[in-house]
Amino acid sequence: MDQILFNIGLLFQFPLVNLKIVIDGLMIGAIFALAAYGLALVWGVMNVKNLAQGDFVIAGGYTSWFLVRTGWLQGLGLSDNAAALIGVPVAIAVMAGIGWICYRLVITRVVERDLFTSLLATFGLAIMMAQIMNLLFGSDTQSLKLEYDTLYFADGLIDVPIAKLIGVCMAAGLAVAVILFMKNSRMGQAIRATSQDSRAARVLGIDTERVYAFTFSLNAAICGAAGAIIVMVWVIQPFYGITYSIRAFVIVTAAGLGNLPGVIAAGLGIGAAEQYGSHVFGIGYQQAIAVLLLLLVLVWKLARQRRQRRVLE
Amino acid sequence: MTMRRLVFYGALLALSLAAPFLFPAFKTQLATLWLMIIVALSWDMTGGQMGYNSLGNIFFYGTGMYVAAVITIAIAHDVGEYTAASGGGIYTWTWGQYFAGLVIGTLGAGFFCAVCAAVIGWITFGLRGPYFAIGTLGVAIAAGELVSNWDWVGGGQGITMPNYPGDFERFKLLIYYLFAALGITLFVFVSWLYSTRFGAAINAIRDDEEKAEAMGIHTLRYKMVTWAMAAVFVGAAGAVSAFQLIHFEPLETAYQTINLGIFMVVCVLLGGKGTLWGPVIGAVMFHAFKEVTWSYFLGWQWIALGALIVVVVVYFQDGLMGYLRQRRPDWFGMRVDAGETP
Numbered sequence: 001m002d003q004i005l006f007n008i009g010l011l012f013q014f015p016l017v018n019l020k021i022v023i024d025g026l027m028i029g030a031i032f033a034l035a036a037y038g039l040a041l042v043w044g045v046m047n048v049k050n051l052a053q054g055d056f057v058i059a060g061g062y063t064s065w066f067l068v069r070t071g072w073l074q075g076l077g078l079s080d081n082a083a084a085l086i087g088v089p090v091a092i093a094v095m096a097g098i099g100w101i102c103y104r105l106v107i108t109r110v111v112e113r114d115l116f117t118s119l120l121a122t123f124g125l126a127i128m129m130a131q132i133m134n135l136l137f138g139s140d141t142q143s144l145k146l147e148y149d150t151l152y153f154a155d156g157l158i159d160v161p162i163a164k165l166i167g168v169c170m171a172a173g174l175a176v177a178v179i180l181f182m183k184n185s186r187m188g189q190a191i192r193a194t195s196q197d198s199r200a201a202r203v204l205g206i207d208t209e210r211v212y213a214f215t216f217s218l219n220a221a222i223c224g225a226a227g228a229i230i231v232m233v234w235v236i237q238p239f240y241g242i243t244y245s246i247r248a249f250v251i252v253t254a255a256g257l258g259n260l261p262g263v264i265a266a267g268l269g270i271g272a273a274e275q276y277g278s279h280v281f282g283i284g285y286q287q288a289i290a291v292l293l294l295l296l297v298l299v300w301k302l303a304r305q306r307r308q309r310r311v312l313e
Numbered sequence: 314m315t316m317r318r319l320v321f322y323g324a325l326l327a328l329s330l331a332a333p334f335l336f337p338a339f340k341t342q343l344a345t346l347w348l349m350i351i352v353a354l355s356w357d358m359t360g361g362q363m364g365y366n367s368l369g370n371i372f373f374y375g376t377g378m379y380v381a382a383v384i385t386i387a388i389a390h391d392v393g394e395y396t397a398a399s400g401g402g403i404y405t406w407t408w409g410q411y412f413a414g415l416v417i418g419t420l421g422a423g424f425f426c427a428v429c430a431a432v433i434g435w436i437t438f439g440l441r442g443p444y445f446a447i448g449t450l451g452v453a454i455a456a457g458e459l460v461s462n463w464d465w466v467g468g469g470q471g472i473t474m475p476n477y478p479g480d481f482e483r484f485k486l487l488i489y490y491l492f493a494a495l496g497i498t499l500f501v502f503v504s505w506l507y508s509t510r511f512g513a514a515i516n517a518i519r520d521d522e523e524k525a526e527a528m529g530i531h532t533l534r535y536k537m538v539t540w541a542m543a544a545v546f547v548g549a550a551g552a553v554s555a556f557q558l559i560h561f562e563p564l565e566t567a568y569q570t571i572n573l574g575i576f577m578v579v580c581v582l583l584g585g586k587g588t589l590w591g592p593v594i595g596a597v598m599f600h601a602f603k604e605v606t607w608s609y610f611l612g613w614q615w616i617a618l619g620a621l622i623v624v625v626v627v628y629f630q631d632g633l634m635g636y637l638r639q640r641r642p643d644w645f646g647m648r649v650d651a652g653e654t655p
Binding site: 049106109110115116117118119120121123124125126127128129131132135242246249253282284285287288291292294295298299301302305306 | 612620623630
């Protein structure tokens with residue numbers, strides 16, 4: 001208890017600490033928002049609640065990590081940093097393929113089924129993916145140590161590694177690209193039409209099966225990019241997937257489907273809230289805080305729903 | 314009850330009572346099988362009969378473990394001091410204290426879990442469909458994380474129960490019969506429950522909750538009571554597990570969300586949701602599958618299990634009982650008129 005009060009006091013004594021926490025939180029929050037946007041897409045378009053979301057992220061991270069560690073790119077004369085940057089598009093491509101395979105084998109039979117089926121089937125998928133990665137890469141935490149500098153502000157109190165900045169910029173760029181794709185391309189239009197009314201879309205000649213397959217691999221690709229960014233700055237481990245899944249669910253539940261600004265805002269907010277929480281209560285509570293946030297969001301939604309019901313009565 | 318049925322149930326009861334003597338090397342295995350049957354049957358009370366798919370029933374298992382541990386330790390010693398010493402050898406229990414702990418701990422775990430279920434249910438039963446599953450899963454994960462940060466009950470190190478003060482083989486036998494008694498009680502209880510008006514009411518909630526409410530069923534009360542009844546048995550089973558395992562820790566053993574927490578759902582789906590025998594048969598099938606993969610595919614067992622979950626959920630969701638019901642409806646007392654086209 002004293003420790004918690006001391007930590008809170010620290011926030012008021014040194015206001016700059018707040019700034020550091022917020023910056024850290026926003027950076028990790030950007031990655032959460034990316035994974036959550038993929039989930040919102042799949043959930044909204046094909047009504048599949050993908051619990052394997054986090055494992056796609058981790059798989060993307062391992063793809064990039066494996067590419068850099070094998071040293072093929074370095075053999076061509078590239079530096080580690082450049083190899084890690086190339087790892088992002090490679091992870092996107094590989095994960096799109098894996099997402100397509102997952103869709104063909106499992107998800108396609110889940111799309112039209114009840115809600116619990118998709119939750120449980122993707123949970124099985126998540127267990128399988130985590131275990132396969134465990135067998136392939138071992139259970140140690142892995143990271144790419146990149147040779148970028150760190151920027152210091154305010155007498156070294158705030159440190160911003162350039163690698164993190166690059167990661168955030170890539171996340172933002174990717175988000176913009178996906179938005180433009182959804183708005184302007186033919187496929188993006190078909191996806192949006194299917195999410196509005198899949199039967200009408202089918203009547204109008206849209207091959208919804210193809211749209212579903214594309215959406216799911218797009219989601220996996222987005223997750224893969226998030227993972228490749230994570231491995232540049234933070235660490236990955238085969239069983240870390242569930243943490244990203246939980247956060248994606250928190251964000252989507254809070255923001256609602258098909259609400260991209262909401263997803264981004266919720267992602268950044270949860271990143272910041274989590275950093276504050278782990279500063280005040282200690283790092284051991286980080287996971288618990290994320291889950292409790294999910295419960296709070298659910299209860300809040302429930303209370304709002306009850307109020308609406310009362311109004312209807 | 315017909316004669317044939319009576320003989321069948323009698324033979325089954327005799328078999329389950331004699332099992333540890335017939336297969337003395339597998340006492341722990343058989344006890345675990347009963348545990349699977351208990352959690353599967355109690356999951357089916359809400360998941361199969363009431364249509365509320367909880368992913369967080371493991372919360373009651375872990376909470377039952379911790380309640381039993383705290384009660385047993387508190388009978389003889391100070392809990393905070395005991396956990397701070399990480400169960401060092403200087404603490405002893407007399408026979409009386411041990412059995413008092415066993416009885417009070419198991420009953421207390423069941424009671425405490427029922428209260429928890431009522432409170433959590435009051436909050437979460439407004440959540441429908443997948444949100445209920447996600448919400449209960451969140452409760453279980455959060456509880457595990459919070460307990461692993463709670464030093465008074467041992468934190469992430471876990472907590473150590475007293476050793477059985479007698480012969481170890483006797484102890485295994487005792488644990489087996491405790492689980493068996495719990496399982497048989499639960500089976501008799503649910504088979505009675507599903508034949509009452511209460512059973513009809515929760516089935517009505519599963520079939521159409523709005524209509525059930527319009528028919529005058531106080532749905533929230535029924536849902537809370539059903540979940541609390543399931544929680545009693547899961548909590549008590551957790552308490553017995555705590556004595557069986559002697560040492561346990563929060564994330565991997567007590568609140569083992571991805572192990573037992575999912576296994577119980579798969580058991581029920583494998584056997585057949587919403588049937589009396591489905592969860593029992595499913596638990597036996599699943600346990601056999603699990604033991605075979607654990608013995609012969611070591612290293613790959615988790616992948617095999619994940620694949621099993623996917624296959625069962627995607628292709629075989631009605632389970633064995635559902636399949637039989639479709640193929641041989643006459644076995645279930647359903648009459649099919651020949652000549653009538655569906």
